[in-house]
Amino acid sequence: MPLTMRYHFRQRFAFPARQAFEWCTDFDPKDHELMGDVGAERHITRLTDTTIILREVFPTPKGKIEKEKLVQLYPGTLSWTNTHLTGPNKYSQFLYQITPEGKDASILDFTGLHLDYERKSGAEEFAEKLCKEDAAAWKLLAKAMEKDLKK
Numbered sequence: 001m002p003l004t005m006r007y008h009f010r011q012r013f014a015f016p017a018r019q020a021f022e023w024c025t026d027f028d029p030k031d032h033e034l035m036g037d038v039g040a041e042r043h044i045t046r047l048t049d050t051t052i053i054l055r056e057v058f059p060t061p062k063g064k065i066e067k068e069k070l071v072q073l074y075p076g077t078l079s080w081t082n083t084h085l086t087g088p089n090k091y092s093q094f095l096y097q098i099t100p101e102g103k104d105a106s107i108l109d110f111t112g113l114h115l116d117y118e119r120k121s122g123a124e125e126f127a128e129k130l131c132k133e134d135a136a137a138w139k140l141l142a143k144a145m146e147k148d149l150k151k
Helices: 017-024 123-149
Strands: 003-013 041-046 051-060 063-074 079-086 093-100 106-116
Touching: 003 123, 017 093, 017 106, 017 123, 106 123
Parallel strands: none
Antiparallel strands: 003 106, 041 051, 051 063, 063 079, 079 093, 093 106
């Protein structure tokens, strides 16, 4: 049975919620470069306007890790889900919700459900580590968003 880790963080964007949502959900093969994942590959298949399959490959010291993820967009609520279909964290799910913060800013609420099939203990400590890593990646994405949208 996998070890379950839940974590949450918030990231502020200096842009209105709708604009931030559009930027965050405009998936691109180079997104991992923006997050600092050197050497990662992303292939995007749009099944519908709101349903996307991401196929990703990450280099590690032990070899490549391949993941397939189902992303479902909910434009009406400025939210989306990302569910791992394959890979070492199969069935992990990540929820994203962008809410307005005034007229010209917004907040991303991120909730992670990480399933680990190898780890037997230490869920709380590992969840803290995952939270820090994911929050750091979203800080980088917020900077990239600012660079892209201030043009």
